[in-house]
Amino acid sequence: MMQASSSSRRRQPIHDDETDGGDVLQRPSHQPPATSRHRGATAARSQPHARGDEAQAASGSSGQGQQPRVRAADYRPQPLDRDSAAAVGQMIAGYGPHEDTIRQAMASLEEATSDLCEVEETIDNEAFVQLDADYRELVDAQAEAKTRKTSLEALLRRLEGEPTVLDPATEYSNLTCEQLEAYSALTTRKKYGQSQEYVSFRESAWAAVEDSAMPPINEFLPAEQGDEDDDDDDIQVGGTRQDYKCPYSAKLLIDPVSSTGCPHSYDRESILSYVGKGEKVCPASACNVKLSHRSLKPDPRLAKRVAAYRRREESRILSAPGTMIE
Ligand SMILES: [Zn+2]
Incomplete structure (x- = not known):
């Protein structure tokens, strides 16, 4: 059947x-x-x-009398x-x-x-x-x-x-x-390498440990049979961002918003005052995407990465020679 x-x-x-x-x-x-x-x-x-x-099996004899047993095969x-x-x-x-x-x-x-x-x-x-x-x-x-x-x-x-x-x-x-x-x-590359969520997961883990930008996601996902003959290698996400400075104000991205139209993030206050009520071109270099306040979304994941980055910076400063508190 x-x-x-x-x-x-x-x-x-x-x-x-x-x-x-x-x-x-x-x-x-x-x-x-x-x-x-x-x-x-x-x-x-x-x-x-x-x-x-x-x-039938679960209710057993639940007082409904002796009903004929219902057989799955009888259903049409x-x-x-x-x-x-x-x-x-x-x-x-x-x-x-x-x-x-x-x-x-x-x-x-x-x-x-x-x-x-x-x-x-x-x-x-x-x-x-x-x-x-x-x-x-x-x-x-x-x-x-x-x-x-x-x-x-x-x-x-x-x-x-x-x-x-x-x-x-x-x-x-x-x-x-x-x-x-x-x-x-x-x-594996097609299932996970092209999942925005998975890339974000790897980026968060990477950013918790490394200061540099994460390499392209496929570096972590060995090629399998079926990966060679495709031409969408260039669609893979990841490996771009990881500059924790706002491209407009150069402030550290403590309270970041990200553009939905391009891979850039900005300091919330600075970018909102730059964009105002109209449309402005993304201030990141070589990016011509138009921004409006509607295309800017809060980015709590990025905020977490920046926070981790700051903690590493602080511990580096604290452990630098001469600043050690015994
Ligand atoms: Zn941009």
Whole structure:
């Protein structure tokens, strides 16, 4: 049967996710076995989603009398029509908080990692390798959530053109599996080297230890098969910023804002007074991007890096000969 093979085709590190389209779209026969590889996920799924076989098993004889046992195989595809579109819309909206949670976890892990690197004074140890692996899992989770949401959106779009989608569960499953497999097959450089979040994570760790600009991200991600024949090497992010001075005022970036249109950051007060209410050209050399107060965003991550930089500067001054306080 098709569904059985499609769920077993999923590969690690992509895993089942309790916020997927299970409730409305999945027939019970699509439900992967409750023995999930993923700890936590099993418990989370089996409670709110319990129904069909699972519900029967869970409730036992709960006073409802002797109902015939519900067999998953008896369920037929549940067509999706415009009346149920709202439910799909809700599932899509449900990804908002889920994605926020992933972003928060990323921010916390980035912060914890840079703190640890600062204390250890290195990124070259076991602990960092483990944290880096954890962060990559979050990048994977982010990609998976995006894929599942996109599949649901594709189903919704189908309903704009036709009154019903006959077997939405299979379609959702096929669409999702295809995308997840494509993601799994990407090289490390393509999965992580092109993730803004991952680059930011590495930059924070780097900045906690080093004063120099971080080298391009691919220096940390060895080339794999499939990396040679692509021409998007030049799209890789990272390795540009790391000058902690405002290009306009030359002040240290204690309270930085960053441009959304170019890779430059500025001292908040200085740049806001420069830009005023109109548009000005970015003051960084050789950058012609137009700035307005709307294209300037606070940059707490950069602020943290600058703070770490200042702490290193202070400890250098304190440990310089002659200033040692015994
Ligand atoms: Zn610029």
